[in-house]
Amino acid sequence: xxxxxxxxxxxxxxxxxxxxxxxxxxxxxxxxxxxxxxxxxxxxxxxxxxxxxxxxxxxxxxxxxxxxxxxxxxxxxxxxxxxxxxxxxxxxxxxxxxxxxxxxxxxxxxxxxxxxxxxxxxxxxxxxxxxxxxxxxxxxxxxxxxxxxxxxxxxxxxxxxxxxxxxxxxxxxxxxxxxxxxxxxxxxxxxxxxxxxxxxxxxxxxxxxxxxxxxxxxxxxxxxxxxxxxxxxxxxxxxxxxxxxxxxxxxxxxxxxxxxxxxxxxxxxxxxxxxxxxxxxxxxxxxxxxxxxxxxxxxxxxxxxxxxxxxxxxxxxxxxxxxxxxxxxxxxxxxxxxxxxxxxxxxxxxxxxxxxxxxxxxxxxxxxxxxxxxxxxxxxxxxxxxxxxxxxxxxxxxxxxxx
Amino acid sequence: xxxxxxxxxxxxxxxxxxxxxxxxxxxxxxxxxxxxxxxxxxxxxxxxxxxxxxxxxxxxxxxxxxxxxxxxxxxxxxxxxxxxxxxxxxxxxxxxxxxxxxxxxxxxxxxxxxxxxxxxxxxxxxxxxxxxxxx
Numbered sequence: 001x002x003x004x005x006x007x008x009x010x011x012x013x014x015x016x017x018x019x020x021x022x023x024x025x026x027x028x029x030x031x032x033x034x035x036x037x038x039x040x041x042x043x044x045x046x047x048x049x050x051x052x053x054x055x056x057x058x059x060x061x062x063x064x065x066x067x068x069x070x071x072x073x074x075x076x077x078x079x080x081x082x083x084x085x086x087x088x089x090x091x092x093x094x095x096x097x098x099x100x101x102x103x104x105x106x107x108x109x110x111x112x113x114x115x116x117x118x119x120x121x122x123x124x125x126x127x128x129x130x131x132x133x134x135x136x137x138x139x140x141x142x143x144x145x146x147x148x149x150x151x152x153x154x155x156x157x158x159x160x161x162x163x164x165x166x167x168x169x170x171x172x173x174x175x176x177x178x179x180x181x182x183x184x185x186x187x188x189x190x191x192x193x194x195x196x197x198x199x200x201x202x203x204x205x206x207x208x209x210x211x212x213x214x215x216x217x218x219x220x221x222x223x224x225x226x227x228x229x230x231x232x233x234x235x236x237x238x239x240x241x242x243x244x245x246x247x248x249x250x251x252x253x254x255x256x257x258x259x260x261x262x263x264x265x266x267x268x269x270x271x272x273x274x275x276x277x278x279x280x281x282x283x284x285x286x287x288x289x290x291x292x293x294x295x296x297x298x299x300x301x302x303x304x305x306x307x308x309x310x311x312x313x314x315x316x317x318x319x320x321x322x323x324x325x326x327x328x329x330x331x332x333x334x335x336x337x338x339x340x341x342x343x344x345x346x347x348x349x350x351x352x353x354x355x356x357x358x359x360x361x362x363x364x365x366x367x368x369x370x371x372x373x374x375x376x377x378x379x380x381x382x383x384x385x386x387x388x389x390x391x392x393x394x395x396x397x398x399x400x401x402x403x
Numbered sequence: 404x405x406x407x408x409x410x411x412x413x414x415x416x417x418x419x420x421x422x423x424x425x426x427x428x429x430x431x432x433x434x435x436x437x438x439x440x441x442x443x444x445x446x447x448x449x450x451x452x453x454x455x456x457x458x459x460x461x462x463x464x465x466x467x468x469x470x471x472x473x474x475x476x477x478x479x480x481x482x483x484x485x486x487x488x489x490x491x492x493x494x495x496x497x498x499x500x501x502x503x504x505x506x507x508x509x510x511x512x513x514x515x516x517x518x519x520x521x522x523x524x525x526x527x528x529x530x531x532x533x534x535x536x537x538x
Contacts, residue, residue, distance in 0.1 A: 099429060226428045280412040287415055289423065297423040298431060306428045348417040350437040351427050354445050361449035365456060376458055383453060384467065386446055390474045393442050396420060396435065397481040 004115065007049070011121045014042050018127035025128070025146050026137025033087040036146050040090075043149040046121055050156035052107040094144040097223040098182050100230070101152050102191070108159045117164055122157055125150035129174055144181055151175075151184035158191050165196045176207060179214055183227045186211060190231035199238050205249060208235060212250070216259045221303040229254075229262075230310045233317045242321035251318035251326040254311070255333055264308050266345075267338040275345050278305045282349065301351060312355040315363065322368035330363045336378040339364075343385045357386065442478060443487035450475070451494045454501050468507040472498070476512065492517040 017024070017039050024032040116122070128150040137143040158164045169192055178185035189207065193199055211228065218225035232254070236247045254262045266275035282299050289295035301309070315333065318326040339360055346352045360382060364375065371379070419438060424431045460468055475494070482491045495517060498509045 103430070223428060230428070280409060283412045283415045283417060286417050286423070287412070290421070297421070298426055299423055300426040301428075310428065348419055348434070349425075350434065350441045351425065354437075354441045357441070357445045357449050361445070361452055365449060365452040371456060371458075379453065379458070380464065383450075383471070386449070387467070387471045387474060389438070390442060390446065390471075390478050392419075393438055394474055394477045394481075396438070398477075399420070401481075 003049075003112075004119075007046070007115065007121070008119055010042050010045070011116075011119050011124060014039065014121075014124045015127070018124045018131075021128055021131040021146075022133055025131060026133060026139055026143030028091060028139035028142060030087065033090050033142060036090055036142055037086050040146060040149050043125070043146075043153050046116060046124075047149070047153040047156050049112040049116065050109055050153075050159065052109040090142040090145055091139060092141060094141045094148070094182075096182050098148070098184070099223065100183060100187050100227050101155055102159060102187075108156070108161060110161065113157060113159075113161045113164055116157060117167065122154060122164070122167065125154050125157075126171060126174075129171075129178065132177065147178070148182060148184055151178075151188055155184065155188045155191050158188070160195070162196065165192045165198060168192050169198055169202060172207065176210065179211065183224055183231075186228050186231055190234040194234040195237070195239055197238070199235065199243055199246065204235060204246070208232070208246075208250060209253065212253045212259065212262065215254075216261045218261075220261070220264060220307050223303065223306075226303065226307045226310050229307070229314060232314055236317050237320065242323065244321070244323055247318040247320070247323050248325050251315065251329055254314065255329055262311070263333070264304070264311055265334050265338075266308065266342055267334060272338070272341050272345065275305070275342060278302045279345055279347055279349060301349070305349075305352065309352050309355045312359050316355070316359040317362070319359075319362040319367070322366075324368040327363055327367050327369065330359070334359065334363075336364060336375055336382075340378060340381055340385070343382065353389065443482060443484075443490055447487075447490045447494045451490075451497050454494075454497045454504065457501055457503060460503050460507065465507060468504070472504070472508040472512075476508075479517070482517065488517050 017035060024035040027033075128146060134140055134143055154168065158168055168188070172189060172192070175185045175189055193202075193204060198204075212232070215225055215228050218228075232250050236243055236250060253259065256262075266272055281302055285299050289297050289299075312334070315326075315330040319330050339356060343353065343356050346356065360379075364371075364379065419434045422433050422435050424433050425437060475498075479491055479495070482488050492514055495512050495514050498504055498512050501509065
C-alpha cells in the first residue's frame, strides 16, 4: 500500500513534467538540467521496480524533512556540489554504442509491472518519446539521455508481460522513428514481440525490413550492429515453436545479395585467414595480461568476430525446428567443410564455438531433409572436435573438485 | 602481422584454468562459466540430435565412440543447474534408446540424479544430489 501511494504520487508528478517536456528536455540550463536529473532518477526508480529483487528494501523517508534538522548552509553547499556533478554528466556525450539492457538471468516482477500498468506509468515514457524535439534541442546529449531512460523503463515494463506487450504494440510506429538512436527503441520492439502471440496477429514484416536495412548500413565494428542483429532472433520463435514464415523471411533478408554488409562469415581461404588473425589478436592479449600484472585479466572478442558470432546464431535460429528453405540457405552460406575449419581455429573462444555447434545442430543434425553420405563423414569429424572440448571440460572440473 | 610473430602467437597455449574473463557483446564472463554453458546448453542438445540420427558406427570408429561415451558420462557427473539437468536427461534418454550405441557402452548410462524424482527423494532424506555412476 505504501509503495502504491509513493509510486502514484511520483507518477503524477512525472506526468506533469512530461507534459511540459518541451520546456526542459534538451535545454542546457541549470534549472532545466535539474528537472531532467530528477526525472531520470524517478524513471530509474520505476525501471527498478519492474525487476524482481528478493527482499527489496524501499526507503520511504522524506529526505526534505530530514535535512531541516541539519545545518542548512552546510547542506546547501554539499547538495550544490553533488548536483553539479550529476548535471555535468547529463551534458557529456551520449553513448550510441550502449549494450542491451536485459540479461537472461534477470527476472521481471509481475506484480509491480501490473501496479505500474494500473497507474498508467507507461504514459509518462510515451509522452517523453512523443516529444520528439531533438532538432530544436539546445543540447542533444541531455535530450537523448532522458529519452534513453524512457525506453529502458518501457523495456522492463513489457518484459515477459503479455498485457503490457499488448498495450505498447500500438505505439510501434512511434518507436520505429527512434531507431537511429542507440539500440533501445529496437530492443523495446523486440521485447514487445518476444514470446508474444502478437507474432501471429501483427504484420511485423515492414518493420523487420526497415531494421535489417539499417543493420546492413552500419559498420561491422560497431556494437550497435551486433546488438540490433541479435534481437532479430526474438521474432522467429513463439515459446518453443518456431515461426516458419518469419524464420524464412529473416534468413532470406540477411543473406540476400543486396544486404552485402549483413553477410559476414569466415568461409574460404580468405575468410579463414581473417578468423585466424582474430584468434591471434586474442592470444596476443592473453600473453600480455598473463605476463604483466598491471593488465586486467580480460580478453576482448574483436567486434567483427562478435558480429559474426551473432550472425551464425541468427542463421541457426532460422533453421530451428524443421525448415528446409532456411536449412538449405544456411548450408549454402556456411558449408560443413568451413564449419569444421572454423571449429578447429576457434580454440579457446567458447562464444564462437557455442554459435558454431548450435548452427551445426539446427542446420545439419536436426533437419527436414535427409542427411547426405558426404555429410555423414564430416559430421563424425565434427564430433571428434567436440570430444576434445568435453575431455578438456572433464579435466578442468575434476581438477577443481579435487582442489 | 609478420610470419614470425604469427608463429609465436600460434604457439601460445591458452590455459583456461587461469579463468580469465572474456568480454562479449553482452558483457564480461569468466571463461569457466562460458565453457560450462557451452558444454551443457549447446553441445549436449547437439549430441542428442546427432545420436538421434542413428547413424551407423564404422568398425574404425568403435574405439573412438567407446572413449567418447566415457567422457560424456564423466561430464554428466558435474551437472548442477536444473536447466542443465533437463538437457542432460534428454541426452541420456537418447543414448539409451539408440541401438548402435549399445556396443560402445550406452547400457551403463543411468538417469539417476538427473530426474526430479531423484532430487525430491534426496531432499526429503536431507542428502546431496547423486550423480550417474561412472562404471
